[in-house]
Amino acid sequence: MIYLDYSATSPLLPSVAEKMKEIIDASVEGRLGNPSSLHSAGVFSKNLLETAREQVASLLNCSPEEIIFTSGGSESNNTVIRSFENSPILASEIEHPSVLEPAKRFGGPFLAIPVDNLGRINIDFVEKHLKTYLHSKTEQNRQKTEQTQKNLKNHKKNTQNPVEPPKKILISVMLANNETGVLEPISELTNLVEKYRNQGLPVFLHADATQALGKIDINLQELKVDYLTCSSHKIGGPVGIGALFARNSAPFSPLIFGGAQEKKRRAGTSNILLASGFGEAARIAKEKNTPLLFEASVRPLKSYLESELKKLHKNLRVLTPSSPELSLPNILNVSISSVEGESTQLYLDLEKIAVSTGSACASGDIAPSHVIMAITSDPEIAHDSVRFSLGLDTKKSDIETLLEKLPPIISRLEDLSTLKPTIQKKLKNP
Amino acid sequence: MSEKIDWAYTEIVKDHFLNPRNYIMGDEENFKADGEGIVGNPICGDQMLVKIKVKDGKISDIGWKTYGCASAIASTSALSELAKGRTLSDAEKISAEEICDFLGGLPKQKFHCSVLGHQALKKAIENYKSKITEKKS
Numbered sequence: 001m002i003y004l005d006y007s008a009t010s011p012l013l014p015s016v017a018e019k020m021k022e023i024i025d026a027s028v029e030g031r032l033g034n035p036s037s038l039h040s041a042g043v044f045s046k047n048l049l050e051t052a053r054e055q056v057a058s059l060l061n062c063s064p065e066e067i068i069f070t071s072g073g074s075e076s077n078n079t080v081i082r083s084f085e086n087s088p089i090l091a092s093e094i095e096h097p098s099v100l101e102p103a104k105r106f107g108g109p110f111l112a113i114p115v116d117n118l119g120r121i122n123i124d125f126v127e128k129h130l131k132t133y134l135h136s137k138t139e140q141n142r143q144k145t146e147q148t149q150k151n152l153k154n155h156k157k158n159t160q161n162p163v164e165p166p167k168k169i170l171i172s173v174m175l176a177n178n179e180t181g182v183l184e185p186i187s188e189l190t191n192l193v194e195k196y197r198n199q200g201l202p203v204f205l206h207a208d209a210t211q212a213l214g215k216i217d218i219n220l221q222e223l224k225v226d227y228l229t230c231s232s233h234k235i236g237g238p239v240g241i242g243a244l245f246a247r248n249s250a251p252f253s254p255l256i257f258g259g260a261q262e263k264k265r266r267a268g269t270s271n272i273l274l275a276s277g278f279g280e281a282a283r284i285a286k287e288k289n290t291p292l293l294f295e296a297s298v299r300p301l302k303s304y305l306e307s308e309l310k311k312l313h314k315n316l317r318v319l320t321p322s323s324p325e326l327s328l329p330n331i332l333n334v335s336i337s338s339v340e341g342e343s344t345q346l347y348l349d350l351e352k353i354a355v356s357t358g359s360a361c362a363s364g365d366i367a368p369s370h371v372i373m374a375i376t377s378d379p380e381i382a383h384d385s386v387r388f389s390l391g392l393d394t395k396k397s398d399i400e401t402l403l404e405k406l407p408p409i410i411s412r413l414e415d416l417s418t419l420k421p422t423i424q425k426k427l428k429n430p
Numbered sequence: 431m432s433e434k435i436d437w438a439y440t441e442i443v444k445d446h447f448l449n450p451r452n453y454i455m456g457d458e459e460n461f462k463a464d465g466e467g468i469v470g471n472p473i474c475g476d477q478m479l480v481k482i483k484v485k486d487g488k489i490s491d492i493g494w495k496t497y498g499c500a501s502a503i504a505s506t507s508a509l510s511e512l513a514k515g516r517t518l519s520d521a522e523k524i525s526a527e528e529i530c531d532f533l534g535g536l537p538k539q540k541f542h543c544s545v546l547g548h549q550a551l552k553k554a555i556e557n558y559k560s561k562i563t564e565k566k567s
Contacts, residue, residue, distance in 0.1 A: 340475060342499040346437065346447070359475060359499065368475065383475040416453055417497040418468065418477045423458065427468055 002353045002398045006234075007178055007211055007331055007389035012277075013236035019280040020238065023048065023273045035270045036261065045272045052279025056243050059213075059282040060228065062220040068244045068262045069275050073210040073231035074098035075255065076244035077172075079266075080206045080227045081106060083253045084170040090129060091172040092121045092184065094371040096208060099172050113173065118321045119182035119375045121173055123192065130169075130196045130203060137165035137201060168251055169203040175212035179358055179371040179387060180320045181331025183216070190224040204250050210234055210242075214285040215294050215328050226250040232274070235290075237281030241274035290392065291329075298390050299329035305388060305399050306332055312407055313337075317381060319372060330391065333358070335372070335384040338419035339410055344386050347409040353402055358385035380419070439500060440534035446504035451511050454481065454493040461493040465561065467553025470546045476502040480509070480550035484558055489513050489521050494547070501540040508532045509547035518555050524548045 003011070026032045026044070033041030035049045050064070057064040070076045073096070081089065081102040089107035091099050094115055103110045111129060113121045171193065173184050186207055193205045206227035209218055214235040220228065228245040232238055246252055252265060259267030284290075309316055315337035321327045336344065341357030348355055358369030359382065367373070368382035376382065388402070418424075437444060454461045463481035470477035476498035483491040492513050496506040508529050513521045526545040530536050536545065 338497060340498050340502075343447075343503065346500050349437075350448070379473040379475070383472070415455060416450065416495055416503060418470075418479045418495045419472055419497045423468070423479055423495070 002401055004388045004390060004394065004398070004402065005354045005356050006391035006394075007181075007387065008356055009233045009239060010236050010391055011393070012238060013281055013284055015284060016237055016277045016280045020273055020277045023276050027273070032272060035272060036259075045270075048272050048276050049270050052275040052282075055279035055282045055286070056230070059286045060218055060220045060230070060245060062245055065263070066220075066245050066247060068246060068265045069270065069278075070242045070244050070266060071240060072233075072242035073208065073229050074242075076229035076231075076242050077206075077208055078102050079244055079253075079255045080170070080172065080229070080246075082255055083251050084168060084204075085253070088129075088133065088166050088169045089172065090126055090170070092174065093374045094119055094177050094179075094182075095172060095174055096178060096210070097370075099174075099206075099208060100370075103172065113171075115374050117375060118326060119177055119180050119319075119371070120326070121184055121189075123185060123188055126171060126189065127192055130192065130201060133166055133169060133203075134196060134199055134201050140165050167202060169201065170206060171203065172206040172208070174208040174210070175218070176209075176216070176328045176331075177371060178211045179331075179369060179385075180333045180375065181211070181328035181389075182321055183212075183326055183328065186223065186225070194224065211328060211331070214290045215330060217291050220245060232278035232281060235281045235285050238274050238277040241271060241278045243278070293392055294329040295324075298392065298394065299324060301390055301394055301396060301399055302330060302332050302388075304396070305402070306334075308399075308403050309334055309406075312403070313410060317376075319375060319381075319385060331387065331389045333372075333385055333387045335376075335381040336386065336410055337380075337384060338417045339413040340383050340417075341386050343413050344406075344409060347413070348402075348405065351401075351405040351409075353405060356387045356389075358387065359383045437500075438537050439504070440536075442508075442532075442534040443501065443504040443536065446507040446533065447500040450503055450507040452492050452494065452514070453507065453510075454495055458493070458495055463493070463554075465554040465556075465558025467550045467555075467557055469550045469553060470498070470502075472497060475499065476544050476546060478502070478506050478547050478550040480506070480547060480554045482513070482551070482554045482558060484518065488515060488517050490515075492551075494550070496547075499540070499544055501536050502544040502546070504533060505529050505536070505545045506547035506550075509551060513551055518558070522552055522555055524551065 033045050035046040053064045053067050057067050077098040085106045086108035089103045090111045090113055091103050093112040113125050115121050176183050193203050196203050204226040207225045208229040210231045213230050226247050231242040254265050256267045317335045319333040341359035345357045358372045368379050372382035372385050461481050464484045466481040468479045479495045481493045482489050492510045494506050496503050512524050529545050
């Protein structure tokens with residue numbers, strides 16, 4: 001199998017599998033206690049858990065105390081959003097559904113930050129809204145002062161309700177998008193947040209780093225976000241575990257109550273097996289400096305694939321920004337005109353090549369990818385999109401095989417397709 | 431290709447997707463038809479063109495093109511097999527359920543959005559009938 005779907009999930013790293021086997025053995029032998037227990041089996045587990053936490057913290061360059069283990073990226077995202085229930089939430093329109101759906105449901109209000117045709121957020125939109133909130137805060141202070149003065153004069157109690165500014169505001173923007181690999185201008189956003197926070201606006205920033213982790217440098221001493229979402233299985237760790245980085249100063253409401261685990265931020269018996277696997281994957285990413293490896297060996301393969309695909313098909317639209325500064329090193333999303341994505345995906349599967357698609361059909365949803373719709377406003381482009389996501393194990397020969405197998409598939413599906421000028425013209429003028 | 435591949439689709443769907451029957455290879459204008467119909471919309475992700483030849487009140491030949499997912503392609507292929515040789519009134523009765531049964535079932539979410547071929551066939555039959563009426567008048 002030529003696996004080009006690393007962004008969906010990545011193969012378990014061999015050393016992660018080894019580590020997890022050790023933990024399973026320990027459990028079979030009864031050496032693995034509940035990390036909350038005080039006996040030696042409990043302490044053994046607790047040590048494993050804290051080592052894993054240190055490994056994840058070390059990869060992000062933050063304090064282990066700021067790392068909360070969760071069941072994965074979706075839970076981390078939901079936790080952040082729920083910490084801002086009934087507060088204004090600004091999130092980019094291309095966020096993962098685990099941000100958008102809770103934000104729409106619980107935000108007060110939810111505001112979608114528009115993106116341009118590269119998929120980059122409109123910073124001015126964010127600033128415009130922060131200005132409004134700041135204005136309402138200043139206005140409230142002015143009204144309060146006025147009222148106090150009046151009250152002093154009249155010896156009366158305040159009867160007028162001033163404009164209520166929000167008590168807290170969340171901005172949620174991903175570091176890199178999972179479908180196109182576009183990088184968002186997070187540094188500009190952190191500067192903006194800092195500027196308004198310095199003026200007294202209680203605004204906080206969440207970045208979903210699910211796709212970016214291990215692919216680009218993330219240093220939380222420099223990246224001034226308040227929350228960061230991470231997932232284990234995108235870096236070769238096991239599925240079912242993720243982490244949420246939350247600064248101690250940031251608002252926090254647990255999603256799951258009923259236990260003191262994770263410093264009362266996430267109840268439930270700690271999953272030592274998965275945490276250790278995640279920790280090991282993080283250790284490897286840190287030790288190997290994987291962002292450097294991705295730039296050195298994967299980006300050139302992605303660029304090669306992009307340039308060859310453009311030669312193959314004249315009606316191919318590349319949805320991933322070509323500039324290296326604007327995209328992850330490993331994701332390439334293209335839309336092959338008049339050839340539906342699921343069909344391409346399944347024909348490639350027959351050739352033992354795994355890719356994914358933004359077509360609605362593949363997921364069984366009615367609407368096509370909200371990400372590609374936000375970027376292009378064209379449902380056909382979304383239906384025709386195919387995502388290739390590469391890993392450190394991807395070889396040039398894999399890309400060459402793909403380039404050899406794809407053209408006959410495209411020709412076949414194009415020949416079957418009704419999306420050709422002669423037929424579409426007839427439809428308009430029957 | 432001999433190795434069994436696990437998809438969400440039945441073996442019959444796979445077969446019709448990979449080896450579609452009666453589709454019009456190349457230029458659709460080369461398939462001289464007595465009636466044609468097109469349904470669906472690229473915006474929804476599926477579109478089918480069905481062309482029929484009619485002889486003695488029966489569908490003597492049928493050709494089609496489809497833009498869409500595996501289920502859309504397979505279901506139009508299945509429809510073409512079901513319609514061939516039927517009288518027009520019988521062919522008009524072909525339903526989405528009949529296509530689905532012929533294919534050994536389809537995933538639930540696919541059934542509503544991608545089985546449209548029978549509607550294109552109905553349009554093709556209407557188109558044929560209107561041409562006949564025009565000729566007579």
